[in-house]
Amino acid sequence: MTQATPPRPWLSSYEPGVPHTFTPSGLTLPDLLRRTAEKYPDRVAMSFIGANTTYGQLYKDAQRFAAALHKMGVRPGDRVSIMLPNTPQFVTSFYGTLLAGAVAVNTSPMYTPSELEHQxxxxxxETLVILDTFYPRYEEIRARVPVKRTLVTGVQDALPFPKNLLYPVKARREGTWVKVPFDDRVLSYPKVLASQVAAAAPSVTVRPDDVALLQYTGGTTGVPKGAMLTHSNLVSNCEQARMWMSDLRDGQEVTLAAIPFFHVYGMTVAMNLSVLTGATLALVPNPRDIKMVLSQITSSGATLFPGVPTLYNAINNHPDTPKHNLTSIRACISGSAPLLLETSRRFKEITGGANLVEGYGLTEASPCTHTNPIFGEQREGSIGVPFPGVDSIVVDDDGQLVAPGEVGELWIAGPMIMKGYWQRPDETAKTLREAHGRTWLMTGDMATMDPDGYFRIVDRKKDLIIAGGFNIYPREVEEVLMSHPAVLEAAAVGVPDEYRGESVHAVVALKPGATASETDIIAHCKGLLSNYKVPRSVEFRAELPKTAAMKILRRQLAQEARDSQKAKSA
Incomplete structure (x- = not known):
């Protein structure tokens, strides 16, 4: 790169009131909770199936949890794994862990025993907080992991009377009840918390540069790695998001918390941002239960709804959606996966004009880096412009800046960039690069920047399909597939082709009651895509596989398509 200071053309696109510069506050995550609890002690922090917890009570519970950890031998820097859905226990455990000076490890409830063992x-x-329903998976690998103490909790522990008594009856009837064998190393979470009556958090020093969280990457490109995110990384990203949402009202908002907290996107834009601003978290433990999502929006009067495209798409197409009033929603930032144009248009219609804007981020960036203006110019198909304090460039294979409009790899710098990968200096060196006095995160995403500083993700470097020497980016094909009136979900992947090298294979799920044939789908694409981009084959599924954060597993679909092709030719 030849320029000492990369240009920032996006600053002219900022909305009035959004600052052009950003300086981290130097606060830690426990500082955020303490300040909000002092300012809004009686404000509802969490609403969960009829049970409300105020910020004053949440802070007290987090202190008690921290005291319990300290009493059990947890010390600053120790790792505490949290394997919970979006429940009050998650928020309490997370902040309690940090108050004890320990490091939280987000652990997906969808992990198989082998994935859990690896993490x-x-x-x-040495400490695991887990929902009782997930305990059998842990029991399989318990003898092979370093965990010394396990705290087990259940949904019933967070419910009000009489729901707390009725829930176990319901779970037994549905066959989901798990009897946990408590012993001196497997402890009852509510009993542990209750034993710390009015206990203060241990007196430990927590610094902004201390690691607060190990957030493991999805592992779709290999063995999952733990991104080390500091208090400063996570708080900075919350503060940047707060600056971007210029009309956000402290102490008045209600956040629909459906995106999982164990995913860094949900942790930052739902949980931590709400704590920073004194918003109420309307908790949804299972985002796949669209009826519950709709019910929570209506009953809570949710004003903010961070989510992912598949969740908005599911709401758009659910038969119960017309029965619910969704007009309380004012703003939504979609992340984690590309937001297709049809999804955005439809969601805006059913909510009466809610601003659903596409953003972008990565686990290694805490995670948010770009988004479209909430009320300013929103360019369709664009991830928007960088947050205040974020520098972003598009470079070629030699790290040289490319011209506006040209495709290159997206690099990002700012105070929210991770410290590195846990115990993997070799992988850290491949991902972080020093240039011009800054540390750049090499995203692996192919992007363009227009003259005004709006960025577009073309696709993942490794998802590129090359057919007959032509580069095909799956997202472009998926946009066309999703524009077919019968298509609910779609993915485009590359499969081996003796003549072209690769050809496009489409995997689609149809809307309930809709019909379409392979011929219909291909004919639709032929009218909108160059011939080399048109799918040569179409596979129909009832549902596309997704991660816990509801991101479509495109690479899994690609591998399955290749395996199927190989089996047919054998």
């Missing part, structure tokens, strides 16, 4: 071993977690 517990890799992180060196």
């Amino acid at each position: 517990l071993k890799d992180s060196g977690s």
